[in-house]
Amino acid sequence: MSVEVRNITKQFGRFPALYGVSLKVESGELVALLGPSGSGKTTLLRIIAGLEFPDTSEGRVLFYGEDVTDKPTHKRRAGFAFQHYALFRHLDVFENIAFGLRIRSHRTRPTENEIRERVEKLLKLVQLESLAKRFPSQLSGGQRQRVALARALAIEPKVLLLDEPFGALDAKVRKELRHWLRQLHEEIHVTTLFVTHDQEEALEVADRVAILREGRIEQIGTPEEIYDYPATPFVYDFLGNVNTFAGRVHDGSVEIGASKFAAPETAGRDDTDAVAFVRPHDIRVTRRPGGPAKLAARVVLCHTAGPLAHLELERLDNGGRFTVELSKDQLRQLAPKPGERMFVELRNVKIFPEDYSI
């Protein structure tokens, strides 16, 4: 009951979209395809649905082990939700959801009663029972996307493909629908692949996340795995805010100012420049030097709006700037003023074997 792609390569004119991508979504799993725009994630989704085709014969698409690469779109039974919903504007909500059932040849078409039953069940599932007679133009964006989902689910798809399903919605509705999608998935457990460029959305909703970069899968794993053990600087950077610290590699450790951190990844390199990555919430700021807090920095700016405060600092030794995230309580205790000297402790310093510039 799994969906798999093997060795997919695709070019648009001279612009490559995918390079030999392979991915397997296990039965009932919810996998997020995460990547910046132009990374090829939508193209991969469209190839699975049969809306595009891989360029080479090595590229295969398999549904439940069956090779569907040469099957036309309308015979694949894939549920697809488009970013801009693509609801049929001349049909009301009920008829939009019923569309995939009504167009079946009369041998496989459910009876009128069965259709009504199934559509009503789906309307309930997407919490739109009261809007069955509305037309798409009379619905909000979030409602439209839920209709689109119900329409895709009506054909009992082998796989549900969601192309930036919440991309066109405002931030608040996005968050609500995100939770709702996760709940829906717990309820119906249909194998789902969804495309997003929002790392928060991917980490929160998906069982596994595949990160795409320029047509290749950079890393794939559970949200915890990819967040805690990013395989490449790109993944690290893409998943959250990042500070970079220039340092020097020595003997399998890295020196940043007066601090020394173990960096077994750099074992092969000696006495070279290196870049270390630290998340803003992994930096502790104190007024006095002591213990691990050895790096001196000057306060540049302090942003206090929102639930967390952000402190912008500048290293005294080489002028490199970085941002620290603190709670409002910590900020009150520290009470920093622009221009003051502070000392910082870096935690969870991440060094990658190969250098990379963000």
Next chain:
Amino acid sequence: MEAVAATHPARPVRRRLPTAESPFMRRLLITGALLFLGLFLVIPLLAVFAQAFAKGPGFYFKTLADPQTLSAIKLTLFTAGIAVPMNCVFGLAAAWAITKFDFPGKNILTTLIDLPFSVSPVIAGLVYVLVFGAQGWFGPWLSAHGIHIIYAVPGFVLATTFVTFPFVARELIPLMQAQGRTDEEAARVLGSGGWQTLWRVTMPNIKWGLLYGVILCNARAMGEFGAVSVVSNNTQGQNTITLQIEALYKNFNLTGAFALATVLTFLALVTIVLKAWIEHKEARLKL
């Protein structure tokens, strides 16, 4: 509160929008536009009807009932009845191909569709005379087999079809381009075959645009003069409405010419009303 409101009634403030003209300028522009329309459109239109009824309604209906005039109306209806459906099917196919697929030569096709708009109708007629006429490429072969195109009904149909070629396609292409392909893609993924997608998704999306194109195409088909004039043989019987009007006019039957002209004018008015109605429908649909 109410007492306060009564003693100080809020007065609406009227300020002119930055893009609005002064009242004087506005009146001047509106009057100018109306005068122009009256002089060049309304008065000639009224003149047509005045002339047509100059000898009374009896004469008017007698002219229309004349067998030659009746046959002209019949021929026009017949010609339009073939040319319009043909261009409707062709226009739909061309618009579908251009907007829903990518293929080599797409730009050439798009340009070719516009050709009949840029070529004079007289030349359109001449082209068919050159191809199918007695001295044309296929003329000798055709006449040897007893097929008559030029100076016969097929000639009228061909010339009219050529001239009205772009109307439906031109109307549909921008509409279908704006709608994109995702509705069709959604239908395909849901299990819909090609024809089902056309009838259940594409057609409902474009029906008003298509009807609009058909109406314009029909109006032009019935009103065409230049192209059919070239392929017709004025001395022998068969005439379309426009040709018959010219024939009556040249025979100094002014009232008769205008009587028949009212038929075309009436058609034009119906077209305008239908056009307005469709635009209204479309505007409501876009909400």
